[in-house]
Amino acid sequence: MSPSAYVTLSVILFAIGGVGVLVRRNAIIVFMCIELMLNAANLAFVAFARMHGNLDGQVIAFFVMVVAAAEVVVGLAILMAIFRTRRSTSVDDASLLKN
């Protein structure tokens, strides 16, 4: 299989993730879509590393994973706090700062 197929897959995954972030209201789903986009990026990094024959892309993929894990921890914690007070995980409900 040629590496370009992996790149194509990563584009498809990124697009699915992006559309998910924009159209879904449930915060959990939004989070999952963000993870999908991050992993699509990881896939692209690894594919390009293979194509160019060096390890830079693979190293960055590790960094992205670490950052994603940290982000999920903080994000889920915020989500829990919001759910406790508002009994909802809809991102549209959390628009109180506007007024």
Place this chain on the structure above:
Amino acid sequence: MTTVPAVGFQHAAWLMLAFPVFGAVVLIAGGRRTDRWGHLLGVLMPIASFVYGLIAFFALLGYTDRSRDVHMFTWIPVNGLHVSAGLLLDPLSMTFVLLITGVGSLIHIYSIGYMAHDPGRRRFFGYLNLFIASMLLLVLADNYLILYAGWEGVGLASYLLIGFWQYKPSAAVAAKKAFIVNRIGDTGLLIAVFLMFSTFGSVTFTGVFGGTRAAGTGVDTALGLLLLLGACGKSAQVPLQSWLLDAMEGPTPVSALIHAATMVTAGVYLLVRSNPILSLSPTARLAVTVVGAVTLLFGAIIGCAKDDIKKSLAGSTMSQIGYMTLGAGLGPVGYVFAIAHLVAHGFFKADLFLGAGSVMHGMNDEVNMRRYGALRKFMPVTFGTFLVGYLAIIGIPPFSGFYTKDGIIEAAWDKGGTSGAILATAALIGAGLTAFYMTRMVLMTFFGKSRWEDEVPAEHRETPETGTHGAAPHPHESPWVMLWPMIVLSIGSIVAGGFLVINGRFAHFLEPVTGAVPASHGIITTPGLIALALVVVGVAAGWLMYGRAEVPAVAPPGRLLTKAARRDLYGDAFNESVLMRPGQWLTRLSVYFDGRGIDGLVNTAAAAVGGSSGRLRRLQTGFVRSYALSMFFGAALLVAALLAVRL
């Protein structure tokens, strides 16, 4: 003009200033504690100055170099501007010192009686002393900056004294008016001092007069006209005459002081002192003579129509100062006669004003001459002294006015040419008018039938608060403390003119200041005879209208000129329509421009920022997904841009 350093006791000339300053400080700062003896101190101070002045005067007569400069201290020692405070003792300044302190002292003595019932008498004497001190500083200064300090001091003192009865709104307004109108003239003098400094690098008389010839006619003309503006303000010459008639709101001794010894004489002093500048500029001299001629007619016409005895006298002062200003524009002869007339005028005008004050004192402060009549029986001494003043001012020989006023008329006559003829005609007509209004005043006050009523209406009184309401005025002679200054002044009115003019005594005395005077043609001259004839005509006209005919107690409506003259020949109306109204419009325009223009600009900018912020705020929806979408588009745009650049 050359000066030599002072010698001997002349170094103590500052004492002349120190006496009245001391009096003013003690009386004004001392407050009520000095009420009991304040007036005595106030009288003593100008007398002390007068005594010193007399000694200094006789000492000066003994020297050949008669201009003595007394250096006191260095006032402003800045590099490039070196002003030393010095006094100049010369024939001109000594003449003024004697006039100011002599006549001033007599007026002080008179005020003891005149202000006896006034609770503010001590304050009054404090201000009088301040007035004398400022005026002495003005005439003794050896440079224009010190002169200016005295000039402003005179303005301040006149403001305080005209508004002495400050509870009267009319007095307060008159004081402000005098101050503000004077300020216009002061600006002229101030700019003249600036110009002197920038041109000559000096403001001393010697420094300035030494450089005038080299400075060119342009500078000399500018200086002459600016000094004339200053003189117009202080001496109440047209067009800055309007304050003088209102200044009658002050107590009568103040009017006497302002009109005879101080204040209005300052302008004439300034012009004569600056004669080296005037002599180099024919234009400025012409302007001076025109102002003088216009004012002498202006004042005389006003004097003819006023029923208020003090205002009529004020018109007369304006007219007489007009003669002096006219003289000050006519070269050396004119300078001498301007000052001689000033001295003679100091005597007879003080005499007349104190006489008017004495009449008012006996008449419950009534000032309307139509309410007088037949007072010669009740006030014989006042009548006698007033009559002497009357004969002196209209110029009947051998009284003072005959010598000094005719000298000015002759100088105008001798000027020659069209301008000389016009000026001489104006001066001659003025002499006739003077005779008319003074005759009118004497006849209305002292002759005819008594016309006073049981009660003097408040608006015709000098002080609405004093006087016994409801009681008939019982005319009586004033106390001796008021009478004997009048007697002394009337003696001065008889002898001063002849003493100064006969044999050219005064001309010779003033020679170091005014320059040599060509020999005069004696006492009897053509213009002198014409003037005398016109005086007789004026007296006859006055007798026909006010002596033979009954004087109505209520003023008749009068013809056009009378109406105009009663309203000061529309001087106030002119100021109001030409200066005040446009000024108000300018203010309103400025306010409008400030409100709509400047504030409008700021307010519009603020409103624009506020409005656009309100609209921009809508973009912040608070929905996370819309932010995400805009981020997405932004990122897409960025990527597209990068690709576009790369490709």
